[in-house]
Amino acid sequence: xxxxxxxxxxxxxxxxxxxxxxxxxxxxxxxxxxxxxxxxxxxxxxxxxxxxxxxxxxxxxxxxxxxxxxxxxxxxxxxxxxxxxxxxxxxxxxxxxxxxxxxxxxxxxxxxxxxxxxxxxxxxxxxxxxxxxxxxxxxxxxxxxxxxxxxxxxxxxxxxxxxxxxxxxxxxxxxxxxxxxxxxxxxxxxxxxxxxxxxxxxxxxxxxxxxxxxxxxxxxxxxxxxxxxxxxxxxxxxxxxxxxxxxxxxxxxxxxxxxxxxxxxxxxxxxxxxxxxxxxxxxxxxxxxxxxxxxxxxxxxxxxxxxxxxxxxxxxxxxxxxxxxxxxxxxxxxxxxxxxxxxxxxxxxxxxxxxxxx
Amino acid sequence: xxxxxxxxxxxxxxxxxxxxxxxxxxxxxxxxxxxxxxxxxxxxxxxxxxxxxxxxxxxxxxxxxxxxxxxxxxxxxxxxxxxxxxxxxxxxxxxxxxxxxxxxxxxxxxxxxxxxxxxxxxxxxxxxxxxxxxxxxxxxxxxxxxxxxxxxxxxxxxxxxxxxxxxxxxxxxxxxxxxxxxxxxxxxxxxxxxxxxxxxxxxxxxxxxxxxxxxxxxxxxxxxxxxxxxxxxxxxxxxxxxxxxxxxxxxxxxxxxxxxxxxxxxxxxxxxxxxxxxxxxxxxxxxxxxxxxx
Numbered sequence: 001x002x003x004x005x006x007x008x009x010x011x012x013x014x015x016x017x018x019x020x021x022x023x024x025x026x027x028x029x030x031x032x033x034x035x036x037x038x039x040x041x042x043x044x045x046x047x048x049x050x051x052x053x054x055x056x057x058x059x060x061x062x063x064x065x066x067x068x069x070x071x072x073x074x075x076x077x078x079x080x081x082x083x084x085x086x087x088x089x090x091x092x093x094x095x096x097x098x099x100x101x102x103x104x105x106x107x108x109x110x111x112x113x114x115x116x117x118x119x120x121x122x123x124x125x126x127x128x129x130x131x132x133x134x135x136x137x138x139x140x141x142x143x144x145x146x147x148x149x150x151x152x153x154x155x156x157x158x159x160x161x162x163x164x165x166x167x168x169x170x171x172x173x174x175x176x177x178x179x180x181x182x183x184x185x186x187x188x189x190x191x192x193x194x195x196x197x198x199x200x201x202x203x204x205x206x207x208x209x210x211x212x213x214x215x216x217x218x219x220x221x222x223x224x225x226x227x228x229x230x231x232x233x234x235x236x237x238x239x240x241x242x243x244x245x246x247x248x249x250x251x252x253x254x255x256x257x258x259x260x261x262x263x264x265x266x267x268x269x270x271x272x273x274x275x276x277x278x279x280x281x282x283x284x285x286x287x288x289x290x291x292x293x294x295x296x297x298x299x300x301x302x303x304x305x306x307x308x309x310x311x312x313x314x315x316x317x318x319x320x321x322x323x324x325x326x327x328x329x330x331x332x333x334x335x336x337x338x339x340x341x342x343x344x345x346x347x348x349x350x351x352x353x354x355x356x357x358x
Numbered sequence: 359x360x361x362x363x364x365x366x367x368x369x370x371x372x373x374x375x376x377x378x379x380x381x382x383x384x385x386x387x388x389x390x391x392x393x394x395x396x397x398x399x400x401x402x403x404x405x406x407x408x409x410x411x412x413x414x415x416x417x418x419x420x421x422x423x424x425x426x427x428x429x430x431x432x433x434x435x436x437x438x439x440x441x442x443x444x445x446x447x448x449x450x451x452x453x454x455x456x457x458x459x460x461x462x463x464x465x466x467x468x469x470x471x472x473x474x475x476x477x478x479x480x481x482x483x484x485x486x487x488x489x490x491x492x493x494x495x496x497x498x499x500x501x502x503x504x505x506x507x508x509x510x511x512x513x514x515x516x517x518x519x520x521x522x523x524x525x526x527x528x529x530x531x532x533x534x535x536x537x538x539x540x541x542x543x544x545x546x547x548x549x550x551x552x553x554x555x556x557x558x559x560x561x562x563x564x565x566x567x568x569x570x571x572x573x574x575x576x577x578x579x580x581x582x583x584x585x586x587x588x589x590x591x592x593x594x595x596x597x598x599x600x601x602x603x604x605x606x607x608x609x610x611x612x613x614x615x616x617x618x619x620x621x622x623x624x625x626x627x628x629x630x631x632x633x634x635x636x637x638x639x640x641x642x643x644x645x646x647x648x649x650x651x652x
Contacts, residue, residue, distance in 0.1 A: 070455055116637040122454055123397055124595075127587055128636050131629035134584070142622045255462065262459050301478040306470025313463035316456055317448055 013191045015184075032176060036169045044168040045240070046284070051175040052236045053276040055182050057260040059229030061272035064261050066190060067222035068202030069118070070126045073133030074257045077227045079140060079249035081106040081234025083147050086244055089156045096160050099235045106231020107224045114223030118216060133254050141246040152245040155238045166239070175236055182229060187269060189225075198222055202267075230257075259308065263315050265322025274323040282308065321345075367497055369613045375503035376572070377609020378510035382565040383586040384593070384601035385514070386558035392534040392596055393554035396446055396457035401562055402583030403468035406576075408434050408566035410476040413575045416483045423485050431563040438559025442552040469577055481575040488571055506568050513564060514602060517557075530554055585612075588632040594645020603643060 006012050016022050036044055060074050085102035089095060117128045140147045147153055158165035158174070165174050189195055197218045200208035209215050238244060256279055264275025286304050319325055325345070333340045383401060390398045408430045415426035441464065449456045487501035521527040533540040533547045534554070541547045569579065586601075589608045593600025608628050616624035635642060 070458070120636050120640055123458070124591075124636050124640060126455075126458060127591065128633055130584070131588070131632040134629045135626045135633070138622060138626045258459070258462075302470035302473030304470070305466050306474065309463045309466025309468075309470060313445070313460060313467065316460045316463060317445070320452070320456065 015187055015191070029180075033173075036172055041168040044172045046280075048168070048172045048175040049237075049240055050277055050280045051172075051179045052233050052240055053260070053280050054273045055179055055236065056230050056233035056257055057264070057272040057276040058182060058186055058269060059226045059231075059233060060257050061261050061264075061266075061269060062186060062190075062198070062229065063222050063226035064258070065266040065268065065271065066195065066202060067198040067219060069121070069219060069222065070123075070258075071129040071223075071226070071254075072126045072258060073129035073131070073136075073254050074226075074230050075249045075251070075253035076129075076133040076136040077106045077110060077230040078234035078237060078253065078257075079136060079246075080109050080227075081231025082238040082241075082244055082249070083140060083153065083234075084231070085235035086153050086155045086238045087146055090153075094160070095158055095165070099232065102235040103228045103232040106234065107228030109231075110224045110227025111220065114220045114227070118219045118223060130251070130254070133251060137246050137249055137251075140249070147246075148244070150246060152243050154243055155241070158239045171239065178232070178236065182232065183269060183273075186229070190269075194218075194221070199267075256308075259312055263312060263322050265324030268324040270327065271322050271324035274327070278311075278323065279308075282311070364497055368499075369617055370610065371499050371503060373610035373613030374606055375500075375506045375609070376612065377589075377606035378507050379565050379569045379572075379605075380582065380585050380589050380608050381602040381605025382510050382513065382561050383582050384589040384605045385517070385598060386561040386565070387583075387586055388590055388596060388598055388601045389554055389561070390558040392598075393530065393551050394442070394446065394450070394457075395454065396449075396461060397454070398558065399458060399461040399583060400441075400465040400468060401558070401586070402580030403465045403472070404434055404438060404559055404562040405566035405569070405582060406579045407437075407468055407472055408563035409570035409575045409579055410472055410481070411563075412567045412570065413481045413483045414476065417481070427564070427567050430567055431560045434563035434566075435556040435560040438562075439552045439556040442555035443548075446555070447548065447551075465580065465583075469580065473577055478577070483571065483575065485568075485571045502568075502571060506572075509564065509568060513561065517561075526550070526553070530557075585628050588628040590642075591632050592635050592642055594642030597642070597644045600642055600644035 011017070016025065035047065039047070056074070056078055059077070060071065063069050063071055063074075081102045084105040085098050088098040088101055093101065113129070113132055117125060117132070120128060141150045143149070144151075158171060160174075163170070165171055190198065197208065197213045200211065200213055201215055201218050201222075205215050208218075241248060260275035260279045261272055262275070263278060264273070265271030283304060286307055290303070315322060321328075329345055332344060383405065387398050387401050390396060390401075411430045411433060412426045415421045415429060416423060421429070445464070446457070446460065449460055485502060485505075487505050490501045491498045492501055492504060493499075521531055529540065529545045529550050530553070532543065533545050533550045537547050540550075565582075566579065569582065573579065585608055586605065589604035590601050591604070592607055593602070593604025608631065611631060612624055612627050615627035619627070
């Protein structure tokens with residue numbers, strides 16, 4: 001049994017609230033740092049990919065989970081980041097300069113879309129971003145001089161300060177470092193006034209406005225920040241793929257990103273990471289599963305997408321707080337063991353505002 | 359008549375025929391949206407399912423086209439009724455985003471099931487009008503396109519009469535305007551909502567059975583959902599006449615963009631229209647302007 005007992009003002013928004021958190025996250029980091037000693041190059045590559053998806057998912061989480069603005073088109077920003085990075089590197093810009101620049105270009109694209117798009121909200125914003133992603137995908141295919149069109153664009157090898165980063169082990173560490181840095185930056189931002197403003201806009205625009213928050217500016221800011229972080233993930237992804245074609249950034253990637261934040265649990269960075277891990281592991285798990293299943297089922301082409309849909313549907317119906325909600329429940333159960341009450345997490349009826357006439 | 363003008367008339371008819379299909383899909387989505395406030399992203403996959411079912415009935419079972427159409431429409435309508443009664447209804451009252459996610463999930467599952475059940479290859483089937491054309495004023499028009507226009511017009515007219523003149527139609531209108539008032543007047547709101555889903559499913563089935571012979575029977579047909587969304591936004595969100603008008607316009611815009619604009623515009627024209635309309639005139643052509651209450 002543990003009590004939430006604060007003795008200092010800063011305790012209530014500390015990043016690591018309890019001494020045991022230091023231990024847990026320290027162990028996790030140590031484990032991730034030792035993995036390259038044990039794992040094969042293939043596993044390291046896959047893990048680096050998971051880290052990249054975690055960054056992209058965190059980018060979307062800022063927008064959808066914390067600010068409440070749905071985007072069904074974040075693959076566009078991944079693509080913009082990836083292509084900008086590859087193009088800059090081909091012009092001879094060093095990698096560590098090119099990556100922040102790619103993130104800035106993606107953020108600028110976010111600003112360009114965000115200013116007009118943020119005028120609409122809810123379903124409309126979802127549709128605008130969806131359409132934007134499709135348009136970007138097509139434009140990449142058509143803008144041959146810069147993007148190589150449908151033929152594709154080779155990404156130069158990753159290198160910084162004369163160190164080769166393209167070996168699986170080096171790239172793994174590089175992605176891990178970027179992930180931790182982005183995570184810390186976002187967590188710190190989200191517990192500052194800016195982050196509070198994001199949450200305020202999500203929970204009630206009118207109340208936030210009443211408290212003097214510039215709702216429009218906050219929304220656009222969240223959009224730009226989200227686009228930038230997602231673009232950074234795109235830059236890393238460019239190195240992971242090695243060869244960019246428009247097929248890598250389809251609608252399916254946008255939807256997968258949304259799946260990650262929803263399944264992970266909206267409104268928590270832990271959720272973004274858990275969701276990204278689950279979604280990126282799912283195809284591997286399914287292909288493992290196929291070995292066990294009878295031949296007639298395992299040869300089927302649509303099994304993967306069916307399982308994606310099934311997982312999403314189950315989460316929406318039975319666990320809207322996602323994996324993060326599960327985690328919190330499990331922890332509450334352990335921490336308050338004999339006294340745990342199920343109703344602590346009872347789902348409250350939240351009635352949406354009908355758009356019908358009254 | 360000059361050759362240019364004849365060509366223009368030709369692509370206009372093509373545009374209207376494809377636009378009529380978009381209009382029918384958009385109509386189904388709007389019906390469902392008005393009744394349950396769920397934007398049905400799975401609509402295109404109902405359409406894919408219908409196209410594959412019709413292909414199986416016509417090519418594998420050897421049924422005549424009309425019979426296949428009726429059976430497919432009935433099956434898909436029953437499925438849509440079940441979807442609402444068993445799954446969609448559970449999230450009533452939750453934020454709109456849940457509805458979007460749930461229908462996307464259903465769309466994935468349907469798409470997976472279709473490729474598992476019918477195989478992943480594209481198929482095609484013939485209609486009684488395929489490959490024939492009629493000459494009107496010296497211009498040759500494909501019979502299939504004329505039939506599609508006729509079918510969409512009669513479906514629209516039938517729905518119009520149904521909503522105006524039958525008890526069930528009026529009940530549907532009532533419950534989509536104000537569920538509580540309808541309930542207090544004895545409308546079985548839940549059942550009526552499921553019936554609206556069934557109606558939407560039937561329109562998706564008709565659209566699918568007629569769209570597939572123009573293109574191919576393939577899972578990529580679900581992309582029609584996105585075109586229909588553009589149509590709905592262009593016409594005015596939540597307006598049934600707007601959905602039909604928007605569908606026809608999107609069909610025409612696509613055809614004209616394919617011919618008169620540089621290569622590549624045909625594929626993105628509908629989405630550019632969607633973005634521009636939402637930014638410049640979010641209520642569309644026929645939509646009512648009403649502010650949200652806080």
